Amino acid sequence: MKLLPLVFKNLFRKKTRSLLTIGSILLPLFVICILGTMLRALDSDPSNGKGMYRLIVRHKVSITNWLPAAYDPKIRQLPGVVEVLRMNWFGGSYVDQSARNQFARFSTSDADRFLKVFDEATVVEGSEKEWVDDRSGLLVGRLLMKKYGWKLGQKVTLKGDIYPVTLELTIRAVFEAPDETGVYFHHEAIEEALPRVKGFVGWYWIKTASLEATERIPAQLDAMFENSSFPTKTETEKEFQNGWVSMLGNVKLLVTSICTIIVFVILLIAANTMAMAARERVTEIAVLRTLGFRKRQILGLVLGESLLLSLFGGVLGVALYALLFPGFREAVANSPMGGFAAGMKLFPEILAVAFAVTVFVGLVAGLAPAVRSAQRSITDGLRQVG
Amino acid sequence: MLGIPLKYNVRNLFVRKVTTSLTVAGIALVVMVFLCVMALGEGLTRVFTASGSDRNVLVLRQNSQSELQSGITRDQVPLVETLPGVEKDADGKPLASAELVVVLNLEKREGGSSNVTIRGVEEKGWKLRPGIRLTEGRMFSPGASEVIVSDGVSRRFKDTNVGEELHFGAYRWKVVGHFDAGGTAPDSEIWTDVEGMINTFKRNGYSSVLARTPDRAARDLFVAGLSSDPRLALEGKVERTYYDEQTATAAPIKFLGLFVGVVMAIGACFGAMNTMYAAVSSRTREIATLRALGFSRLSILASFILESVFLSLLGGLLGCVLGVLAVKLALSGVTGTTNFATFSEVVFAFRLTPALLLTGVVFSLAMGFFGGLFPAGRAAFTKITQALRQVG
Numbered sequence: 001m002k003l004l005p006l007v008f009k010n011l012f013r014k015k016t017r018s019l020l021t022i023g024s025i026l027l028p029l030f031v032i033c034i035l036g037t038m039l040r041a042l043d044s045d046p047s048n049g050k051g052m053y054r055l056i057v058r059h060k061v062s063i064t065n066w067l068p069a070a071y072d073p074k075i076r077q078l079p080g081v082v083e084v085l086r087m088n089w090f091g092g093s094y095v096d097q098s099a100r101n102q103f104a105r106f107s108t109s110d111a112d113r114f115l116k117v118f119d120e121a122t123v124v125e126g127s128e129k130e131w132v133d134d135r136s137g138l139l140v141g142r143l144l145m146k147k148y149g150w151k152l153g154q155k156v157t158l159k160g161d162i163y164p165v166t167l168e169l170t171i172r173a174v175f176e177a178p179d180e181t182g183v184y185f186h187h188e189a190i191e192e193a194l195p196r197v198k199g200f201v202g203w204y205w206i207k208t209a210s211l212e213a214t215e216r217i218p219a220q221l222d223a224m225f226e227n228s229s230f231p232t233k234t235e236t237e238k239e240f241q242n243g244w245v246s247m248l249g250n251v252k253l254l255v256t257s258i259c260t261i262i263v264f265v266i267l268l269i270a271a272n273t274m275a276m277a278a279r280e281r282v283t284e285i286a287v288l289r290t291l292g293f294r295k296r297q298i299l300g301l302v303l304g305e306s307l308l309l310s311l312f313g314g315v316l317g318v319a320l321y322a323l324l325f326p327g328f329r330e331a332v333a334n335s336p337m338g339g340f341a342a343g344m345k346l347f348p349e350i351l352a353v354a355f356a357v358t359v360f361v362g363l364v365a366g367l368a369p370a371v372r373s374a375q376r377s378i379t380d381g382l383r384q385v386g
Numbered sequence: 387m388l389g390i391p392l393k394y395n396v397r398n399l400f401v402r403k404v405t406t407s408l409t410v411a412g413i414a415l416v417v418m419v420f421l422c423v424m425a426l427g428e429g430l431t432r433v434f435t436a437s438g439s440d441r442n443v444l445v446l447r448q449n450s451q452s453e454l455q456s457g458i459t460r461d462q463v464p465l466v467e468t469l470p471g472v473e474k475d476a477d478g479k480p481l482a483s484a485e486l487v488v489v490l491n492l493e494k495r496e497g498g499s500s501n502v503t504i505r506g507v508e509e510k511g512w513k514l515r516p517g518i519r520l521t522e523g524r525m526f527s528p529g530a531s532e533v534i535v536s537d538g539v540s541r542r543f544k545d546t547n548v549g550e551e552l553h554f555g556a557y558r559w560k561v562v563g564h565f566d567a568g569g570t571a572p573d574s575e576i577w578t579d580v581e582g583m584i585n586t587f588k589r590n591g592y593s594s595v596l597a598r599t600p601d602r603a604a605r606d607l608f609v610a611g612l613s614s615d616p617r618l619a620l621e622g623k624v625e626r627t628y629y630d631e632q633t634a635t636a637a638p639i640k641f642l643g644l645f646v647g648v649v650m651a652i653g654a655c656f657g658a659m660n661t662m663y664a665a666v667s668s669r670t671r672e673i674a675t676l677r678a679l680g681f682s683r684l685s686i687l688a689s690f691i692l693e694s695v696f697l698s699l700l701g702g703l704l705g706c707v708l709g710v711l712a713v714k715l716a717l718s719g720v721t722g723t724t725n726f727a728t729f730s731e732v733v734f735a736f737r738l739t740p741a742l743l744l745t746g747v748v749f750s751l752a753m754g755f756f757g758g759l760f761p762a763g764r765a766a767f768t769k770i771t772q773a774l775r776q777v778g
Contacts (some may be wrong), residue, residue, distance in 0.1 A: 016663060017660050017663060017664070020656040020657075020659050020660045020663075021656070021657075021660060023652075023653070023656045024653040024654070024655075024656035024657050024660075025653075026653075027649050027650070027652055027653040027656075028649070028650060028653050030649065031645075031646055031649050031650065035646075060491075060554040060555050060557075061488065061489075061490055061491065061554045061557060061587075062488075062489040062490055062491040062501050063491070064454060064488070064489045064501075064729060065488065065489075065587070091455065093449075097451065159449065160449070161449050161450050161451055161455040162450075162454075162455045164447060164448070164449065164619070225555070226555050226556075227555060227556055228555070228556070229556065229588065231554055231555025231556060231557070233491075242498070243491075243498070243499060245498075246494070246497075246498030246499055246500060247499075247500045247501060247723075247724040247731070248723055248724060249500075249721060249722050249723035249724070250496070250721065254423075254426070258419055258423070258646060261415050261418070261419050262419070262646075262650065264415055265412050265415045265416055265650060265653065265654065266653070268408050268409075268411050268412040268415070268657070269408075269409075269412050269653065269654070269656070269657035269660075271408055272404075272405055272408040272409060272412070272657060272660065272661060273660055275404055275405065275408070276405060276660070276661075276664045
């Protein structure tokens with residue numbers, strides 16, 4: 001520990017070099033934090049465990065094929081089903097097709113059951129009753145209200161693509177939930193304009209009574225409709241989300257590979273700096289040895305400097321990331337991938353990984369120069385010029 | 387002005403082997419990562435830019451962004467096909483194919499699942515897409531619940547070999563053939579007979595009509611005719627434009643490539659700067675000697691910038707080699723992602739174009755230039771007398 005002041009002094013002897021090295025560790029670590037957060041967000045569960053009690057039932061062929069609305073009573077009578085919610089993807093557009101105006105638009109045949117199935121959501125403005133009672137009422141996520149500066153009672157026009165209708169809906173309630181990037185309205189609003197779509201829905205949400213029910217119902221329900229004209233596939237909310245991630249392709253492998261290579265790049269840069277520093281101090285280290293410094297102490301001196309250098313870069317990189325995180329999250333929320341932002345947090349495990357990378361880089365980068373410095377004989381060191 | 391020979395710099399780089407190779411390796415890895423991610427984006431973009439013909443018009447319901455969202459009723463089809471501008475075949479029948487697209491959720495061979503487009507086509511659908519050919523098995527026979535699968539899809543999804551069966555509850559299709567569409571959109575699709583498909587899925591119409599026009603004038607006439615008919619409420623889009631509009635799918639990947647590339651390049655640039663500062667400070671006396679011999683400040687500046695540029699050029703070239711090796715060896719198969727415009731899988735291959743490689747090299751030259759600028763400046767303004775007096 002007595003060596004610490006000397007390590008500090010050594011570190012900032014060449015200020016430009018130390019600052020450049022810190023910079024070249026800081027930036028890659030910042031990238032690792034961002035990529036790591038994206039990766040971790042793919043696995044996150046924004047519902048905080050409430051999703052364990054939710055199942056989704058879709059057409060076996062794919063979610064874009066509709067199911068009969070009449071499955072509702074048959075599903076409800078299964079033991080362990082607490083509530084059933086029929087949902088539908090409206091799609092369409094708000095104002096225009098630009099990235100800024102992309103958000104999820106759903107219609108439901110059972111507005112009165114919505115908050116029973118999504119019980120992590122609470123209405124914070126307006127009231128559930130007003131929304132349920134108004135056939136052209138709209139339930140809006142808080143984040144969207146803020147983004148577009150909407151007010152309660154305001155009319156919002158949605159233009160359909162799958163459904164060739166233009167809907168004028170009135171904001172009746174605002175909800176707060178982990179994912180606040182969607183709007184919900186009554187399926188009757190579409191059915192009134194397009195009678196031919198009556199009788200069909202996109203998918204069913206089920207709220208189950210217990211984990212036992214969550215496990216049992218999928219097989220039971222799918223067997224019930226197996227040989228009908230509309231076979232089903234029932235999954236837990238988690239499996240359903242994983243399905244989306246899987247649709248993106250092998251993102252995890254791509255991002256993990258990028259991160260691994262980035263670690264190598266930092267390692268090379270840090271190792272270069274330490275090699276240069278050690279080379280310049282050959283004579284000096286020999287002098288220290290003649291003064292009575294042990295090999296072990298020399299080892300510690302060089303390794304400590306390397307570790308400290310890396311830690312400076314790493315801690316600053318993580319700090320920069322933590323500082324910019326709210327802005328980064330908001331940028332993602334406002335992008336077409338807005339739904340993704342719900343799962344993004346300042347994950348402590350990502351910060352821990354970044355810290356571990358820093359320590360690893362510091363130790364490995366300093367190892368070769370440290371061992372070489374410690375092992376070099378005093379006479380050799382003193383003989384060296386320059 | 388007398389220039390310092392480049393050999394001076396090259397030799398110096400090779401004297402400091404460890405430092406040079408560490409710096410070169412760092413730059414090479416950055417260039418490689420950049421190239422691989424961009425090759426991914428390029429491969430995806432290529433599917434869309436290579437797809438569709440200028441002479442084909444895709445007819446969709448008004449406001450539909452994709453075929454999946456569109457719907458065309460049975461009675462609308464003859465009205466569309468008889469509009470002026472549609473090319474006729476030898477028998478005098480319009481060259482147009484009414485098609486239905488549905489999305490199937492298939493299991494991938496590597497695990498997980500994804501949506502794949504199954505397209506019901508009329509016989510004329512083949513004539514409208516001349517780039518497609520059968521690679522294995524035979525064509526589906528109409529009405530027999532048979533499908534042909536693209537090579538790309540069959541490599542990525544289970545139950546798609548010739549002779550196997552795709553089934554979803556009561557829905558069953560036998561795979562009777564494989565086809566290849568030369569890297570265009572149908573390479574991500576499964577094809578079957580449209581009437582059989584309408585029966586299976588109990589639909590009351592089609593998704594789209596693809597019509598061929600003989601030339602640009604006829605095409606514009608046809609598109610104008612469609613939009614001016616209020617009974618139809620349909621619109622025509624040139625097939626090539628339709629696919630071009632989907633290139634946005636590749637935007638997030640390209641953004642990732644640029645973001646990682648640029649931030650890492652700044653990091654590697656700092657590394658190069660470090661190396662160059664060390665090079666300059668260890669040669670202070672040498673530089674002063676060069677100045678005393680009559681070389682100008684400008685020559686010194688140029689010389690050290692060149693040294694740095696050369697250093698990172700080595701890195702850039704090595705990065706290109708690594709990138710090519712990675713794409714050829716490790717990433718040579720087909721991969722896929724979901725196109726959210728059509729809500730289904732796009733199958734594509736990594737594509738490392740000469741233009742991309744050039745970008746990689748330019749990228750490394752920029753790192754070298756900025757990394758060398760300040761150290762070279764320090765070298766150029768070395769005080770001759772002081773430096774020569776310096777010991778060691």
